[in-house]
Amino acid sequence: MSRVYKIASESSVIVYFGSTIDPLISQEVQKSYLALKAEKCEGFFEIIPSYASLMVSYDVMHFDFDAVCEMIEKIIHHAEDIQMSEPKIITIPTYYGVEVGLDLELLAQEKNLSIEEIIALHVKGLYSVYAIGFAPGFAYLGEIDERLATSRLASPRKAVPKGSVSIADRQTAVYPSQSPGGWKVLGRTPTAMFDASYEGLSLLHVGDQVRYEPISKEEFLRRGGQL
Amino acid sequence: MNGFLVENGGMQSSIQDSGRKGFSDIGLTQSGAMDELAFGYANFLVGNAFNTPAVEIAMGGASFKARSEMCIAICGANMQPTCNGHKIALWQTYQLRRGDVIAFGFATEGQFAYIAVAGGFQTPFAYGSFSTSMKEGLGGLEGRKLKAGDFLGTLGARCPVDKRKLERKFIPKYPETITVRLLKGYQDEMFDAQAQETFFNSTYTFKGEGDRMGYRLSGEKVVPRLTGILSEPICYGAVQVPSHGEPIVLLKERQTIGGYPKIGSVIAVDCFKLAQLKVGGKVKFKEVTLQEAQRATKAFYTFFKEQEA
Numbered sequence: 001m002s003r004v005y006k007i008a009s010e011s012s013v014i015v016y017f018g019s020t021i022d023p024l025i026s027q028e029v030q031k032s033y034l035a036l037k038a039e040k041c042e043g044f045f046e047i048i049p050s051y052a053s054l055m056v057s058y059d060v061m062h063f064d065f066d067a068v069c070e071m072i073e074k075i076i077h078h079a080e081d082i083q084m085s086e087p088k089i090i091t092i093p094t095y096y097g098v099e100v101g102l103d104l105e106l107l108a109q110e111k112n113l114s115i116e117e118i119i120a121l122h123v124k125g126l127y128s129v130y131a132i133g134f135a136p137g138f139a140y141l142g143e144i145d146e147r148l149a150t151s152r153l154a155s156p157r158k159a160v161p162k163g164s165v166s167i168a169d170r171q172t173a174v175y176p177s178q179s180p181g182g183w184k185v186l187g188r189t190p191t192a193m194f195d196a197s198y199e200g201l202s203l204l205h206v207g208d209q210v211r212y213e214p215i216s217k218e219e220f221l222r223r224g225g226q227l
Numbered sequence: 228m229n230g231f232l233v234e235n236g237g238m239q240s241s242i243q244d245s246g247r248k249g250f251s252d253i254g255l256t257q258s259g260a261m262d263e264l265a266f267g268y269a270n271f272l273v274g275n276a277f278n279t280p281a282v283e284i285a286m287g288g289a290s291f292k293a294r295s296e297m298c299i300a301i302c303g304a305n306m307q308p309t310c311n312g313h314k315i316a317l318w319q320t321y322q323l324r325r326g327d328v329i330a331f332g333f334a335t336e337g338q339f340a341y342i343a344v345a346g347g348f349q350t351p352f353a354y355g356s357f358s359t360s361m362k363e364g365l366g367g368l369e370g371r372k373l374k375a376g377d378f379l380g381t382l383g384a385r386c387p388v389d390k391r392k393l394e395r396k397f398i399p400k401y402p403e404t405i406t407v408r409l410l411k412g413y414q415d416e417m418f419d420a421q422a423q424e425t426f427f428n429s430t431y432t433f434k435g436e437g438d439r440m441g442y443r444l445s446g447e448k449v450v451p452r453l454t455g456i457l458s459e460p461i462c463y464g465a466v467q468v469p470s471h472g473e474p475i476v477l478l479k480e481r482q483t484i485g486g487y488p489k490i491g492s493v494i495a496v497d498c499f500k501l502a503q504l505k506v507g508g509k510v511k512f513k514e515v516t517l518q519e520a521q522r523a524t525k526a527f528y529t530f531f532k533e534q535e536a
Contacts, residue, residue: 007412009492010520012462014413019457033252046251048460050484055460057251060521061528131458133484136254136363140458177364194253201354202253 003076005069011045011060013068015076018052021142021170025052026130030207031084032076039075049206050131051140087209089126092174092189094165094212095220096122099227100188102157102164107150107184121145122165122186122212127172129208137176137194139204144172156182163188163225165212172212187212190225229295229383231282231344236374237289237331241359242350242367243341244280250354251483257463258358258366259479261285261339261439261502263495264399265303267531269343272300272320274387277531279347280357282379284340285439289373290330291342293323298345298386301329302393304337304401304503318393320386337401337503346382362440362480399500403508404430407476407497408515408523409466413489417451418468425449426490427512431474435506439480442501444510448472451488458484464492466512476501494520496527 004016015032018025033049036056043062048055058068096119098104104115111118127141134140149170157180160166164175166183175181176193193203204210221227233240243266246259260266260283270279282291287306300320301308308315309330315321317340323329331340350357350368359367368377418426431444454470461467465477467487476493478501493501494515501510515523 007410007491007517008460008462009412009464010410010494010517010524012492014460014462021457037252045248048251048483050459051457053457053459055462057462060524064521065517131484132252132254133458133460134254134482136250136365138254200253201250206252 007065008055012055012057013065013072014053014055015072016053021051021130023128026128027084028080029054031079031082033206035075035079035082036072041071041075050133084207087128087207089209089211090204091211091213092165092191093215093219093223094187094189095215095217095225096187097217100161100164101186103153103184104186107186110150111147113147118148118186119214121148122167122172123214127210129204129206129210132202132204132206135176135179137202137204138173139193139202139210141172141210143170146170150184152182153184156180160185161188163190165189188220188225190220190223228378229297229381231297231348231379231381232292232294233373233375233377233379234290234292234328235288236372236377237284238286239361240282240284240289240373241361242280242348242357242373242379243283243359244357245278246358246479247354247356247360247366251460254483255354255365256360256363256480256483258356258360258439260341261479262303262499264499264527265339266341268318268393268397269300269302269341271531271534272302272318272391272393273298273343273345275343275345275347276535279343280350281341281343282348282373284331284342286338287331287333287340290328293325293327293329295325295381295383296385297323297381297383299323299329300343300391301340302343303340304334306331306334306340318398320391322386334505336505338505339502344381345384345386349380349382360480401503401505403505404511405500405504405508406511406513407493407501408520409491409493409512410515410517410520411491413465413491414451414456415490417453417488418449418490419452422449422451423490426474427514429511431510433504433506433508433510439478441475441477441481442504443473443475445473449474449490453488455486456488458486461485462492464495464498465489466491466493478502494523496523
């Protein structure tokens, strides 16, 4: 596949691998990201992957634009051949009760589905981590069943509770901490998404796969979940 | 214990260095001093390395009490600082004695002031930086702005020389109208010739819609061909244009990825200038070449590196 290198700023270059959410493109981004990270290049400050692009922020004392593009291309040129190890599958226990699934009823109406059907559709998916952003440990997972695809709330919430399992468009994510947000909330997990005690700080990393596991209210509370 | 007691945190004061590096891929914002120039001069004056944590005071209203002898310098926005009620000058060192109270009014010029102390503030280091990211509640002092009763440890060092003053020619001005250099990039082709002409020929006003994350500028609307793009990484200075058509310049506490079209990025050294713009201030964008942009960034960091040597 062809890659396009573009200026992001005088010290950042963005590499486009495509322009759509596509598992193949995303895998190429992930391989390139892992290859670049493994290289530990002096003068690379940040390597940020997203759905179909990757940005490198670099030290202008070390590289000019052409040199940094050459360096990146050299490293990721063979990334396509990298045999990715089996992705790590992480299970996120989720309590899908209406007292924490703040938009379950709204969504049931909107989609003309029962709450049980919505939960079943959300649980059956095995999702890939496409990107992490918006907030520390906020992982964009895709793609959810087409029948669940939904717009963001017309007026975002000022405070989405920590651990909220949510959806927007064909994506799903957990809010790692209480924050404003407009994704529709289906449930809540007692598992921390971002914690200083985790190796790598974030529970999820780009390239991981995620499954949601429904748990009872008792189990949710037992695992330290907050209503 | 040697240190600085916060008597009043003011509007928003926080510990900052030049920012976090290497954690954007898990969503941590860069954070760091909004104006690295004033921050850098403050550290330079007290004999610190460039990237030493300092107190950033936004807008003003803060006061501090020295609990021990220390050498400080205040640079950046003019908030009419006083020591025990007597006016003191910016851009130079002061040897404080135990019990001295440094107080700030509100900024008449600029937005951000920095207090550096010889030896640096002895505050916690987290995720590769001393910087506070207030939205994330990370870094600095418990991830929050400073409040009365906070204690900022110092080494109690004396001033490197009796009194060190920044040469007048280096002292920046904070005019009400600024021109910032923009390097085109990202989705610049999504802005047609007319949109770009409008963008580069208009004067925008900063109406105060903004914070450490970024500044929204009001004025002539610039409409990109598409209103949204697939979410992608965002760099320092990126200028995004949502469907309302008004540019937003993303600064130190920006989100790491986002889905609005971007015309390019304001170069780093001009982001520092923009950060100091007061409410009501005017901004013009001027296109810059990559070579000139990199030259400016190199010159900035080389200058401070040479001071360390």
